[in-house]
Amino acid sequence: MTLSQTEINPETNTSEAQIEAKVQERIVVQVAKELGLPLKGVRTTVQLLDEGNTIPFVARYRKEMTGELDENQLRDIDDRVQYLRNLEVRKREVIRIIGEQDKLTPELESAIVQAVKLQEVEDLYRPYRQKRKTRASVAKEKGLEPLAKWLLSQPKDGMPLEESAKYVNAELAVETAEDALQGAMDIVAEEIADEAAIRAWVRKYSMDHGVIVSEAKNSEEESVYEMYYDYREPAKKMPPHRILAINRGERENILKISLELDAEAIHRHIAGRTIKGRSVTEGILQSVIEDAYKRLIAPSIEREVRAELTEKAERQAISIFSANLRSLLLQPPVKGKIVLGVDPAYRTGCKLAVVDETGKLLEVAVTYPTPPNNKKREAAVKFNELIDKYGAELIVIGNGTASRETEQFVAEIIAERNDPNLAYLIVNEAGASVYSASKLAQQEFPELDVAERSAVSIARRLQDPLAELVKIEPKAIGVGQYQHDVSQKHLDESLTAVVESAVNHVGVDVNTASPSLLSYVSGVNATTARNIVKYREENGKFTSRKQLQKVPRLGAKTYEQCIGFLRINDGEHPLDHTPIHPESYGVVTELFKELRVELSQLGTKELAQMLSTLEPENLAVQLGVGVPTLRDILDSLQRPGRDPREELPPPIFRTDVLKIEDLSPGMELQGTVRNVIDFGAFVDIGIKNDGLVHISQLSNGYVKHPMDVVSVGDNVTVWVLNIDIKKGRVGLTMRKPSEVKS
Structure with missing residues (x-):
């Protein structure tokens, strides 16, 4: 660098x-x-x-x-x-x-x-800067630069047209004194427009005082942008989501956007910097200033102001997308359950995939319970057959096309079985189709078709969201707003950093991780990740972190960067199962000598209790280690093998379906936050469309941004605020009705 x-x-x-x-x-x-x-x-x-x-x-x-x-x-x-x-x-x-x-x-x-x-x-x-041909450059070629300087010298005496007449030259196409004067004025206008201090002031003034004006190109045309057909808002107060919305409307040729300003105030400022006092050229310079602003400064400054607003809006949108993605990636895994995954569809039928507790595929099938086929009886037989054959405890349904019809069907099966151990869950299937058509999916399941692979992915998302979602391009996981309207380069960089952060926060089991998961580990690239898996397949499971030094292309620097984030369960060294870096193993050895305990006691309640009473500040000097590092070591020793995701509440399992017609204002419901945006949060309450909790309904107190209150995956209690059956919309509140002041 x-x-x-x-x-x-x-x-x-x-x-x-x-x-x-x-x-x-x-x-x-x-x-x-x-x-x-x-x-x-x-x-x-x-x-x-x-x-x-x-x-x-x-x-x-x-x-x-x-x-x-x-x-x-x-x-x-x-x-x-x-x-x-x-x-x-x-x-x-x-x-x-x-x-x-x-x-x-x-x-x-x-x-x-x-x-x-x-x-x-x-x-x-x-x-x-080298410019293309301008009115000023043409005037300079005609020899009018001295006349421009005379205008700027602001003489007390003389006649501008008489002075201009000196530059009449038919060979240079300066036919009259008026032509000469106009050329000189063009030169001065460009000089004013190019002055850095003037541009900086106008840019700041435009941002501070400008008003964004949005108008419809055709006010009779119906569109999703109707609220912006006649809309005005101060530029500096316009929230990011509205900036991106009007930008999209403009790109789609539905809206016309402009920046409205007090031009007179800008003229006065430029005049104050340019005009020194009374002179024979004062009136001319005033006209030049107005021309310079209208023709040269205003258009480019408006572009710059709007570009700056867009950049800020994009940063905010990417920030929200990133935070939502992190929350989604860090959803708690549901372990120890056999899962029946369902990729719902209409015409082509629902694809089914049963996976065992480790995510291993057991069987795939296809049924047609949804329109236009409506073969519910045959579908019920197949569902019950798979549930009985493998002892499935959870049915996981993707939230795409036909998901609610499929949900209704699954709820009926659960009711008929009357099995308290069987439940269903709707999961976000965004990106499942991207994964199922990828080379990675083809390598994993060469014998399956695209939709069957998607059903496997949906099932595995519940068992280990992180391990499954890293197989998908981050921006294909739809947990944001306007992700297609922002800089794709910046979005990719930000989301990749989020995935990397989440993977390293959790840690990776080197003996089960896919190349996709390993490639996000600190210091590991795609080639090294493939080499780790290839070495594992050829030599069997890793039994020691040290073995990774034998992997081709995994040099000393890569080993140093990655090894603390790679876990080996049931390995030769108990600390290989922890986030403790091998460079600190000696510190643990000295600590255990001091405490007179053995590494074999790692994971026992007695050792955890003993470690919890230690004071890192006192021990650090004695062990020759920094206090922060010792603090992390003690925390890892107390909870070896801990998965930080398990501390989060599990997802809400359902056994019955809810319809919008079942709702009534004031009804209390349990829901899961599916998406957080600038103006609120969308919550899955079990009906076809997610309900919206507006930012004003997230708390009794002031909320600066929804992310200060909720995150994707949160289980929340909500109350129905309003219902629009025609549009399929439900307004929700997280403000308990009894606590809301009248």
Whole structure:
């Protein structure tokens, strides 16, 4: 990540390495200041990441060095450092280009060096950028630049048209004094429009005072954008979801969007910077200012303001998508149950897949209980046959097409069987079709068709959501809003980081993990992941973490980064089943010597009780280890093999179906949060469509954002607020009716 270019404005007798070090230190200081983080921690973090350490590794195993910065802080540091390093590269390029034009002054160079945003650098570079043919460049070719300078000199005496007449030249197509004056005015207008300080002020004023205006191109046309057919809102107050909504409406050619501003206020500001006082050119300059703003400044500033609003909205949308994805990935696994997975459909029938407690496929089938076939009797026979044959305890139904009809059918089967141990659950099947058509699915189940593979995926999602969902491209898992309207590059980067974080938070059983799961482990790439699985298949299960050093392409650095996140159950060394890094095994040995206990006692209540009474602050110095690391070690020793997901409440299992007609205002229900967005949360209460809890109904108190109250997968108590049977919509509240003030 180091830069190779020569430092801007290099000092005499200073080596390039010293200059580069100063640049990097300046960046570190700036990042620490911007993020409000300790300088030492930021400096160390940058150094660790430059050395090739991954963020999950640094967050977990280098806490003393960073001052216990968490993953989010580490990612913020990394993102900002990359931005500023790229900015340095751009600064050097701009200074080089301006220097080659012999127009680089010390003041301009200093301004570029001190810029902290790319926009500032581009504003400063704008007057020197190679432009396509403009009215001003044509006027310059006609020799009118001296006349433009005369206008800007704002003389007290003289007649502008008489002065302009001096530049009439038929050979250069300057036919009249008026033509000459207009050309000079065009040159001045471009100079004003290119002035960095003016552009910065107009941009800020436009953001602070501009009003976004949305109008329908055809007000008679029905669309989902009707609320925006005649809509106005201050730009800086417009929430992200509305910005993305109007952008989409504009792209679909339904809406016309503009930025409304007080042009007179902007004219006055530019005049204050340009016009020095009374002169014979004052009126002309006033006209030039109005032209410069309307023709050159306003269109580009409007684009920039809207681009900035869109960028902020995209960041928010991606942030919500990421948080929802993390919650979904970290849903508690439902272990120890044989599951019947159902991929519902109409014409092609419901595909069934039975998997055992470990996710191994036992049998697939297809039935046709839904329209247009309606073969409920035959379908019931097949369902009962599979349930009896394998002892299935849970039926898992994907939430796609025909899911509610299938749910009704399954509820009837459960009622007829009158089996208290049998229940069903609706799961989010987003991405199941993407997985089932993938090369990975073809390799896993070459004998199955696409829909049958989807049924297997749906069943496994309940048993281990994380292990199954990592097989799917993150953005195909629909837990956000406007995911197709944001920067796909930034979305991919953010979601990949979320999956990586979730996988390393939970840890991975190296003897059962798929290549997809292993590829998200700290330091492991797709090739290394495949090599781990291939080695396992050829040599049998891993019995020791050390064995992983024999895997091809898994070098010392990769081993250091990944090994603490890989688990070996029932291995040779008891600590291989914990998140404790092998580099700390010696600390555990010394600790157990001090306590006079054996590693064989790991996992016993007695040892856990003994460890819970220890004071890390007192022991750390004695054991030669940092307090944060010792704290993590003690926590891991008390709960070896712990899956952090198991501390979350299990999903809600159902035995009967609910219809919208069954609801009434005030009815209390249990539901599962399926999606969280800017204006509320969608909750599955067992009817065809999820109900909406508006942000105003999430709590009795003020809620800044829904994510402060709920997350995807949360089990919540809700009350029915309103029902629209025609549209199939249900409004819900999480404010207990008796507690709501009248």
